[in-house]
Amino acid sequence: MVREVAESCVDSLLTEMVASYCxxxxxxxPELAARRIEAIGxxxxxxxxxxxxxxxxxxxxxxxxxxxxxxxxxxxxxKKQIDNLKTNHRGTFVLQDNKFPWLxxxxxxxxxxxxxxxxxxxxxxxxxxxASTISMHLYYPCGIIRGALSNLGITxxxxxxxxxxxxxxxxxxxxx
Amino acid sequence: xxxVAPRSGDAIFANIERVNAxxxxxxxxxxxxxLLTDLEEVEEVNKQLEQMGYNIGIRLIxxxxxxxxxxxxxxxxxxxxxxxxxxxxxxxGVTASVGNWDAEGTCCxxxxxxxxLVDFVELPDTCQGLYYCNMLSGxxxxxxxxxxxxxxxxxxxxxxxxxxxxxxxxxxxKQVPEEYPYKDDE
Numbered sequence: 001m002v003r004e005v006a007e008s009c010v011d012s013l014l015t016e017m018v019a020s021y022c023x024x025x026x027x028x029x030p031e032l033a034a035r036r037i038e039a040i041g042x043x044x045x046x047x048x049x050x051x052x053x054x055x056x057x058x059x060x061x062x063x064x065x066x067x068x069x070x071x072x073x074x075x076x077x078x079k080k081q082i083d084n085l086k087t088n089h090r091g092t093f094v095l096q097d098n099k100f101p102w103l104x105x106x107x108x109x110x111x112x113x114x115x116x117x118x119x120x121x122x123x124x125x126x127x128x129x130x131a132s133t134i135s136m137h138l139y140y141p142c143g144i145i146r147g148a149l150s151n152l153g154i155t156x157x158x159x160x161x162x163x164x165x166x167x168x169x170x171x172x173x174x175x176x
Numbered sequence: 177x178x179x180v181a182p183r184s185g186d187a188i189f190a191n192i193e194r195v196n197a198x199x200x201x202x203x204x205x206x207x208x209x210x211l212l213t214d215l216e217e218v219e220e221v222n223k224q225l226e227q228m229g230y231n232i233g234i235r236l237i238x239x240x241x242x243x244x245x246x247x248x249x250x251x252x253x254x255x256x257x258x259x260x261x262x263x264x265x266x267x268x269g270v271t272a273s274v275g276n277w278d279a280e281g282t283c284c285x286x287x288x289x290x291x292x293l294v295d296f297v298e299l300p301d302t303c304q305g306l307y308y309c310n311m312l313s314g315x316x317x318x319x320x321x322x323x324x325x326x327x328x329x330x331x332x333x334x335x336x337x338x339x340x341x342x343x344x345x346x347x348x349x350k351q352v353p354e355e356y357p358y359k360d361d362e
Contacts, residue, residue: 002196002197002198003196003197003198003269003292003295004194004195004196004197004269005194005195005197005200005267005268005269005292006189006192006193006194006195006266006267006268006269007192007193007194007195008192008193008236008239008267009195009200009267009268010195010199010200010203012232012235012236013200013203013204013207013232014203016228016231016232017203017207017228019231020224020227020228020231024224024227025214025215025224036210036214039210040203040206040207040210041206043202043205043206043209043210044199044202044203044206047202047206048198048199048202051198076196077196077199
């Protein structure tokens, strides 16, 4: 029987981690905050990948490893698979999740009481703030993917693409 | 309409969305490790863990109250019981026990034998003085503050430091009675 905790524990922990790094430890230094959040994800991804592949033979190639991330790994974490995988067969992979659970549950709090129809600025600021909070949160799963692949012997860079919300894509660029 | 009966910790836990504890345990561990790297001083890490816990607790209380249907606790004894039996169970899936009450009933210990935060965790010698689970003390302090109880929460025993259980002392410092915005006779 696998030990479980409430999903809200993970959500609260992640939200608070991002908030602490962005607003307290590295306030006004979003680059540094982002790197730390990604680093935390990297560690988690690496350890999880180690656990989940203990009894398996090594993957034959990069594509097999990426498929593992898309299917088994993603399912362990999010109870669903990556919805769409694209590759240019030259080291770039795009993992698209149409309903990324963490994105759905991040509490972004646009200050609706400050929205004034005469001031378009405040609306844009609220939108910008929401977008940057989302971006910050996404450094964490990017780190998880990078860490997981690193455990499988693949060095890469991972970024998130939210130009097509509610879908979220993770772009993996394998370093030769 | 008759008030809804409070639900047991087990019942709530069975009905909420749950996840593999491993993700939680590893995430917590990675955060502590990163904090140690970034903040360097163990005391500072202890403080930040508590603060993060506090920030979580002040929000978690809403979810707790909504899902547990617990009505206002009559006294601090009841509060402690509810934290141990319902709170810990519905979030962490484990039950704690309460003990070591003082004569006035304002100070007790919450004892946890099983703690998902520390699965597979060992503290290296370089972390002397670290209260690894300090986020928990912050969560309790934050949650209680939102229901008008100012408390001091400190570690008495810590398995990662060689003790046999986790023991958190919760001391009620001040109870601020809730002020109703309207007088009853209006």
